[in-house]
Amino acid sequence: MGIHVDQDVCNHCGTAPEPMCVRDCPGDLMFLDATGKAAITTNRDCWDCAACVKVCPTQAIHMRLPPSLVVRGVSLRGRAYHHKTTWKITLRDGSERNYETPSTGKAPFAPSL
Secondary structure, three states: OEEEEOOOOOOOOOOOOOOHHHHHOOOOOEEEOOOOOEEEOOHHHOOOOOHHHHHOOOOOEEEEOOOOOOOOOOEEEEEEOOOEEEEEEEOOOOOEEEEEEEOOOOOOOOOOO
16 A cells, blocks of 8 residues: 655644644654655555544545555545544546444553553
8 A cells, every 4th residue: 555645735734733644653654844745754664554544634645555456546535533434435437435434432542651
């Protein structure tokens, strides 16, 4: 898989002190580039957890599925809400399919150090 940031859509989470994708990436791979837009250091190290995809408020971040799984040009976008995550799959012909997955309703993982 591959994380891709649409530079035209990313607004670095507006006035937030830290963009949500940077804050929520468990591998510390997301950062702000010289233009102030979100970027990923390397897709090779990405865990494909889609945390950045789900928290992006402008939906500027999406995943491109590898050709071994689907036809080239297919993308996956997600948006997390309190009670569900919505997913939009764009197929090669431009058609879209929408899916929802319910939230677990559990508190996020918080390790005690």
